[in-house]
Amino acid sequence: MDTAHTEQRRHWMAVLARASGEDIAGRLATLPPLPPHTPLRPAETGLVMVRGRAGGDGAAFNLGEMTVTRCAVRLGERVGHAYVAGRDKRQAELAALLDAALQDPAWHDALMGGVVVPLAAGQAARRDAEARRAAATKVEFLAMQTTR
Amino acid sequence: MLTPGFADPVLHAQAAFRAVLDAMSRPGRVQLAGPGLAPPAPLMRASAAVLLSLADAATPVWHDAGADADAWLRFHAGAPVATTPRDAAFVLATGAPPTLAALDAGTEEEPERGATLLIQVEAIEEGTGLRLTGPGIEHEHRLLVRGLPDGFVAAWAANRALFPRGVDVILCAWDRLAALPRTVAIAEG
Amino acid sequence: MYVAVKGGERAISAAHAWLDETRRGDPAVPELTVAQIEQQMGLAVDRVMAEGSCHDRFLAALAIKQAKGDLIEAAFLLRAYRTTLPRFGASEPLDTGAMRLRRRISATYKDLPGGQVLGPTFDYTHRLLDFALAAEGAPPPAAPEAAAPVAPTPRVTELLAREGLMQREAAEPGEPGDLTRQPLTFPAPRDVRLQNLARGDEGFVLALGYSTQRGYGGNHPFVGEIRVGHVTVEFTPPELGFPIEIGEIGITECQMVNQFKGSRTEPPQFTRGYGLVFGHGERRAMSMALVDRALRSAELGEDVTAPAQDQEFVLYHSDNIEATGFVEHLKLPHYVDFQSELENLRTIRAALARDSMAEAAE
Numbered sequence: 001m002d003t004a005h006t007e008q009r010r011h012w013m014a015v016l017a018r019a020s021g022e023d024i025a026g027r028l029a030t031l032p033p034l035p036p037h038t039p040l041r042p043a044e045t046g047l048v049m050v051r052g053r054a055g056g057d058g059a060a061f062n063l064g065e066m067t068v069t070r071c072a073v074r075l076g077e078r079v080g081h082a083y084v085a086g087r088d089k090r091q092a093e094l095a096a097l098l099d100a101a102l103q104d105p106a107w108h109d110a111l112m113g114g115v116v117v118p119l120a121a122g123q124a125a126r127r128d129a130e131a132r133r134a135a136a137t138k139v140e141f142l143a144m145q146t147t148r
Numbered sequence: 149m150l151t152p153g154f155a156d157p158v159l160h161a162q163a164a165f166r167a168v169l170d171a172m173s174r175p176g177r178v179q180l181a182g183p184g185l186a187p188p189a190p191l192m193r194a195s196a197a198v199l200l201s202l203a204d205a206a207t208p209v210w211h212d213a214g215a216d217a218d219a220w221l222r223f224h225a226g227a228p229v230a231t232t233p234r235d236a237a238f239v240l241a242t243g244a245p246p247t248l249a250a251l252d253a254g255t256e257e258e259p260e261r262g263a264t265l266l267i268q269v270e271a272i273e274e275g276t277g278l279r280l281t282g283p284g285i286e287h288e289h290r291l292l293v294r295g296l297p298d299g300f301v302a303a304w305a306a307n308r309a310l311f312p313r314g315v316d317v318i319l320c321a322w323d324r325l326a327a328l329p330r331t332v333a334i335a336e337g
Numbered sequence: 338m339y340v341a342v343k344g345g346e347r348a349i350s351a352a353h354a355w356l357d358e359t360r361r362g363d364p365a366v367p368e369l370t371v372a373q374i375e376q377q378m379g380l381a382v383d384r385v386m387a388e389g390s391c392h393d394r395f396l397a398a399l400a401i402k403q404a405k406g407d408l409i410e411a412a413f414l415l416r417a418y419r420t421t422l423p424r425f426g427a428s429e430p431l432d433t434g435a436m437r438l439r440r441r442i443s444a445t446y447k448d449l450p451g452g453q454v455l456g457p458t459f460d461y462t463h464r465l466l467d468f469a470l471a472a473e474g475a476p477p478p479a480a481p482e483a484a485a486p487v488a489p490t491p492r493v494t495e496l497l498a499r500e501g502l503m504q505r506e507a508a509e510p511g512e513p514g515d516l517t518r519q520p521l522t523f524p525a526p527r528d529v530r531l532q533n534l535a536r537g538d539e540g541f542v543l544a545l546g547y548s549t550q551r552g553y554g555g556n557h558p559f560v561g562e563i564r565v566g567h568v569t570v571e572f573t574p575p576e577l578g579f580p581i582e583i584g585e586i587g588i589t590e591c592q593m594v595n596q597f598k599g600s601r602t603e604p605p606q607f608t609r610g611y612g613l614v615f616g617h618g619e620r621r622a623m624s625m626a627l628v629d630r631a632l633r634s635a636e637l638g639e640d641v642t643a644p645a646q647d648q649e650f651v652l653y654h655s656d657n658i659e660a661t662g663f664v665e666h667l668k669l670p671h672y673v674d675f676q677s678e679l680e681n682l683r684t685i686r687a688a689l690a691r692d693s694m695a696e697a698a699e
Binding site (some may be wrong): 018 | 424439528
């Protein structure tokens with residue numbers, strides 16, 4: 001698989017990992033139904049050990065675990081994978097299905113435009129609102145007297 | 149092309165776990181494992197079911213089963229593949245297995261880290277063949293193994309002498325399996 | 338020694354029924370939902386995730402409800418639950434430099450790239466009980482939003498490191514140790530110590546951190562930086578072979594900057610104590626950073642004299658689930674143990690009485 005394709009795939013997987021099953025289903029409902037798929041691995045919740053680095057940039061250490069749900073489906077000759085934070089099985093199923101369908105050129109553009117782009121826009125807007133809220137709490141120092 | 153693993157990962161893994169538990173507590177008794185499972189060749193149902201049940205991200209697996217089996221095990225068991233048999237928690241031999249002495253026998257402090265060797269053989273049958281004695285066997289139990297590697301019984305005696313360290317073996321023939329835990333003594337029939 | 342005794346089933350079942358009833362409290366008062374706990378008791382949820390060593394806000398909130406607000410019991414429930422789940426693997430190490438900041442402050446530099454961002458903090462509140470909260474009302478007005486968002490900013494320690502005034506962290510290759518898989522052995526490497534402290538009891542780690550400030554192994558700390566926000570978690574599924582983003586988690590990081598006299602091989606410079614915890618947990622992250630630095634005393638050639646510098650003392654007693662288990666096991670039946678002690682005492686007393694009678698008779 002070429003790098004550009006992997007980057008695209010990483011992008012849609014990242015967006016789907018941050019969207020709830022309900023939100024993905026809501027977006028999919030506006031599109032024609034996807035072809036039938038075979039489950040390869042049913043949605044399953046497990047753990048991923050989250051690692052940090054000593055001092056932020058030193059040797060890795062194990063911080064603690066987080067719940068993650070994964071799923072894999074086959075759609076024609078394409079296999080879709082999902083690993084998403086939390087325990088939303090519907091999210092994992094839909095993310096795996098979309099990962100398979102998005103690899104299919106016949107579906108790619110419709111699904112990007114109908115699902116991934118709008119979800120990404122909503123996520124970016126929420127991130128921006130929070131970052132502007134944080135910026136509003138930034139201290140603007142007023143020196144009473146300049147000393148050194 | 150990747151084929152499915154257990155249709156019901158929880159129930160089927162529990163059933164295979166139970167088969168291994170029974171096999172380990174009653175050495176040489178044949179259990180069934182992996183009905184309905186369709187692993188890629190040369191994996192057998194029983195050995196595939198054992199690995200899907202017991203192997204995971206924390207247990208490196210070494211095998212000689214080729215690329216299809218490799219992809220299937222990586223995906224369904226999520227287990228990393230070990231570069232040498234000594235680094236593996238589970239070793240699967242579909243052909244001539246590595247010698248017992250080449251596997252991780254654990255340490256005196258943590259003997260439970262000793263590897264489990266799965267050997268795929270042609271057939272296992274109770275009633276004749278090897279004479280097994282030891283914990284879990286009242287007097288003597290007999291197990292006929294077709295396709296056991298040459299020199300296995302002598303190597304086993306050396307493995308058993310390491311106790312509490314040592315390697316445990318599970319013999320797999322299609323959907324049948326029998327265990328040789330490190331405590332069992334084996335004499336030729 | 339414990340003795341298996343039968344009986345008590347009816348008493349236990351009645352006790353559980355009463356527990357359920359007291360958990361619910363007065364039915365005339367509306368029942369708490371898990372979502373309410375998750376949203377409105379967020380810092381309790383964060384603490385349970387940290388000490389339960391499992392990031393899942395809903396599960397932590399459910400545990401708090403089930404534990405009637407006993408946060409150690411809730412962490413215990415979460416730890417028990419996590420043992421039922423398979424582990425898919427380990428994430429890529431978090432990049433806290435790319436954190437989406439909610440809060441970021443430094444006590445070492447007034448003006449630093451990115452500035453001092455206060456975020457939703459209790460600091461500067463007057464700690465006066467707010468009776469307005471007792472009257473349920475409309476939600477508070479939305480917090481103001483600035484025209485321009487804050488952007489990810491480099492860590493403060495990096496500024497000092499660039500000048501050569503801050504000891505660089507050694508990036509040791511290889512798999513970090515994991516307390517949930519391998520028992521603690523001593524001397525424990527720093528990766529294992531950090532894991533232990535990250536899930537340690539907040540009160541215990543806080544008290545130890547405080548003790549270093551009061552002179553028990555002090556090393557003159559400054560808060561180089563505290564940052565609170567969200568980081569992306571990346572994981573490489575073996576079947577894909579490349580890292581993918583699986584979501585974001587809330588996290589708090591504290592970098593303590595400490596003096597270091599230098600050694601034969603290193604010039605005098607600053608050294609770091611590091612704290613990293615799930616959720617918004619500033620007190621916990623700061624305490625962890627103080628204790629991390631204290632535990633580095635031996636490797637930095639400093640005298641190990643204080644409790645906070647003693648690895649065995651700190652790491653063996655930081656886990657409140659383990660501590661609870663051992664302390665609370667004392668309430669299990671010790672009937673036979675105690676009978677033997679009683680017998681012993683009676684025998685000694687009888688012997689003493691005999692001796693004194695014999696003396697009196699002489």
